[in-house]
Amino acid sequence: MSMQHGNFSPNLSVGMGIGLFFLSTTPFLCCVAYWIYYLKRHLYLFSTTGQKIGYGLFTCVMLAILGPSIFPLLIALVLLSIAISIALFLLSVVMTIIALFDGGGSKKRRFSLDNGDEVTEKSGLFGEKYYEGRSGKSYETNDNGRTFSEK
Structure with a gap:
């Protein structure tokens, strides 16, 4: 052929x-x-x-x-x-x-607030940090965890 x-x-x-x-x-x-x-x-x-x-x-x-x-x-x-x-x-x-499944084994810093809520520092997919309370509220800080304000 x-x-x-x-x-x-x-x-x-x-x-x-x-x-x-x-x-x-x-x-x-x-x-x-x-x-x-x-x-x-x-x-x-x-x-x-x-x-x-x-x-x-x-x-x-x-x-x-x-x-x-x-x-x-x-x-x-x-x-x-x-x-x-x-x-x-x-x-x-x-x-x-x-x-x-991000952050399963990483250390999470926890902060206790004056209003009784406990805030946990979490990191996003690209390393950005965000703070979430046990009550489900989102918090933000500008001084590395000394003071928090509700978002």
């Missing part, structure tokens, strides 16, 4: 030859379909028939020169975008798991 300069070897069956022909022309046919769609969407921008014909011929020449070589690049970009979206999803899952 050798193919030299677009000619299939004579020992192929007719069905196999037709299949290989369609397989080899699929990128070009996809580019032609996209070219027709592109022209349909952009020809209204030109006012004269000459401009429309010129634009159509220009894009047709660009398709003939660049189209089939760009098609694999377009497929690669689509696959890359799918891979990036999967990676971002997995990253969000990992970050969520880290956020849920």
Whole structure:
């Protein structure tokens, strides 16, 4: 099953030859379909028939020169975008798991307030500190835990 300069070897069956022909022309046919769609969407921008014909011929020449070589690049970009979206999803899952189980073994400082509430220092996912009382209220401090004010 050798193919030299677009000619299939004579020992192929007719069905196999037709299949290989369609397989080899699929990128070009996809580019032609996209070219027709592109022209349909952009020809209204030109006012004269000459401009429309010129634009159509220009894009047709660009398709003939660049189209089939760009098609694999377009497929690669689509696959890359799918891979990036999967990676971002997995990253969000990992970050969520880290956020849920953050601080399990870390030392937590506790402060007793005058109103009887006990405040615990906790750290967020990115190391930011926040203070939460046993009553469920949030507190903030500007002097490293000497005085607290309710948020």
